[in-house]
Amino acid sequence: MEQPPALRAAELRELLQRAGHAYYVLQAPILPDEVYDRLYRELQDLEHSYPELVIPDSPTQRVGAAPAVEFLTVGHRVPLYSLENAFDWGDMTDWEVRWQKLAPDGETGYVCELKMDGVALALSYENGVLVRGATRGDGEAGEDITGNVRAIRSIPLRLQTAAPPAWLEVRGEAFLSWERFAELNRAKEVPFANPRNAVAGTLRQLDPRVVAERRP
Numbered sequence: 001m002e003q004p005p006a007l008r009a010a011e012l013r014e015l016l017q018r019a020g021h022a023y024y025v026l027q028a029p030i031l032p033d034e035v036y037d038r039l040y041r042e043l044q045d046l047e048h049s050y051p052e053l054v055i056p057d058s059p060t061q062r063v064g065a066a067p068a069v070e071f072l073t074v075g076h077r078v079p080l081y082s083l084e085n086a087f088d089w090g091d092m093t094d095w096e097v098r099w100q101k102l103a104p105d106g107e108t109g110y111v112c113e114l115k116m117d118g119v120a121l122a123l124s125y126e127n128g129v130l131v132r133g134a135t136r137g138d139g140e141a142g143e144d145i146t147g148n149v150r151a152i153r154s155i156p157l158r159l160q161t162a163a164p165p166a167w168l169e170v171r172g173e174a175f176l177s178w179e180r181f182a183e184l185n186r187a188k189e190v191p192f193a194n195p196r197n198a199v200a201g202t203l204r205q206l207d208p209r210v211v212a213e214r215r216p
Contacts, residue, residue, distance in 0.1 A: 009053045012043040016059040024153040057157035063212045071143040081139045118175030128164030151211040
């Protein structure tokens with residue numbers, strides 16, 4: 001028995017979202033490319049035949065908006081400041097003293113990770129759906145680059161959880177790998193100076209299709 005269009009569209013969206021996460025984030029594909037493409041086209045056809053089925057977090061809606069005329073300035077709910085640098089051991093101990101004064105009961109813990117040299121992003125989700133992507137700006141307000149953020153396939157349009165919070169902000173860095181950076185520069189007459197410069201310029205493109213092509 002043929003499924004109702006709404007149920008089939010929901011099934012396709014869920015499957016394509018899981019497949020996209022596995023491919024772009026986990027680097028562990030769960031579908032062959034030709035199967036993904038076939039299911040993607042099926043969803044496109046359904047949404048074309050039944051426009052009421054199109055929702056903002058559909059995999060088909062990543063790159064669909066017309067180029068922007070300009071980026072609007074949006075405020076951050078919580079200031080998004082940059083990290084401080086520590087140039088010697090004295091800077092580290094001074095930082096630790098300040099941190100311990102803020103720690104409850106004097107208990108502290110540390111997590112170390114490599115610093116990705118990219119561009120800070122703040123991603124806002126409402127009820128699990130991506131509603132805004134913004135740059136750091138001056139820490140108090142940044143530029144609304146939601147259209148470009150949606151074009152980055154490693155960023156989920158919907159959180160993979162059955163009970164998402166009413167509002168959640170995820171903060172991180174958009175960056176280009178050295179391999180992808182080299183590929184882009186081979187195709188440019190005037191090469192980018194470095195990966196950070198490349199990703200910063202990419203995120204400020206007014207056309208999301210350029211972002212999708214550069215694949216940050």
